[in-house]
Amino acid sequence: MSGAERHILVLGGTTEARRLAAHLAADPALRVTSSLAGRVAAPRLPAGEVRIGGFGGPEGLAHWLREQHVAALIDATHPFAGTISYNAARAAAATGVPLLALRRPGWTAQPGDDWHDVASLADAARTLPALGERVFLTTGRMGLGAFAHLEDKWFLVRSVDAPEPPVPPRTEVLLDRGPFTLEGERELLARYAVDVLVTKDSGATATAPKLAAAREAGIPVVMVRRPPAPEGIPVCRDPAGAVEWVRRVLA
Structure with a gap:
């Protein structure tokens, strides 16, 4: 990694996470790592660097953020992957790394639905x-x-x-x-x-x-229903919003 690059960690495994990684990896000023849980035997791999497997709880994630000099953290995991979201919130608070949650909107019942x-x-x-x-x-x-x-x-x-x-x-x-x-x-x-x-x-x-x-x-x-998410974390609904957030926090 050159001195000009800023390291972004994307907690991924979703379509939105792959789209976000593709946008960020196209910027030569950024180094992008996507972390996948490893629950799918043949996952669709995103652009940029990829790591597979857990971190060892919030303490392990905090250690990884420090060791890898991560400048921004984006939780783009599945809405039902609740444990990693709370681990990310605790690790971000411990390290001071800015954290964003990328969450697609939930479904809404339509007329005729039961x-x-x-x-x-x-x-x-x-x-x-x-x-x-x-x-x-x-x-x-x-x-x-x-x-x-x-x-x-x-x-x-x-x-x-x-x-x-x-x-x-x-x-x-x-x-x-x-x-x-x-x-x-x-x-x-x-x-x-x-x-x-x-x-x-x-x-x-x-x-x-x-x-x-x-x-x-x-x-x-x-x-x-979706499980409750950590409070106090900024949320965006699409990859474009996450890209804009990265630009702001790294400016």
């Missing part, structure tokens, strides 16, 4: 028995144990990588990665005779067509 808002996967499992028998479960491969006791329900689980036990006994796994189309989601719901959808409020446009398909089919949706 959404059932819940706070957790466990709450989603408790809500399911009254809603349907054939469940399209799109909450990712982590946390499926919350549904493992529902032996009388059939589950279609869609994830990038195969889930590990425990999973519900009547489960079919569909390995796929977005973006998905409305036509494709319509066909999937019909092919598997899905009568209830369970998802997290990730807000991603790449996976939103399932909500429109469920609305058209009159299928109820169990929507898991």
Whole structure:
């Protein structure tokens, strides 16, 4: 790294994080490192430098920020990756490194939607028995144990990588990665005779067509709310806003 370069750490793994890294890496005055959790076997790698794996809690992240002379930190992780967001807030406070949260907006119910808002996967499992028998479960491969006791329900689980036990006994796994189309989601719901959808409020446009398909089919949706985020951290909604923030804090 030359003396003129400023080091930016992006906590990534999302589409927005990859777009942000591409914008920042195009600036020769910046050195960009994206950190990925390593939960996906073959992740889509962003531009710039990449590190994979955890830091060892907030203390480990703070040590890395100091050791690597990081000038700005951007938390662009998934809205449900709550632990790393709190670790980032604590590490930034300990080191004085400016921190920004890049968070895509959540989904909003539309006319005709039948959404059932819940706070957790466990709450989603408790809500399911009254809603349907054939469940399209799109909450990712982590946390499926919350549904493992529902032996009388059939589950279609869609994830990038195969889930590990425990999973519900009547489960079919569909390995796929977005973006998905409305036509494709319509066909999937019909092919598997899905009568209830369970998802997290990730807000991603790449996976939103399932909500429109469920609305058209009159299928109820169990929507898991986002966990609370650290307070006092500035938030932007898109990569362009994050780029502007970097310009300001490094000026």
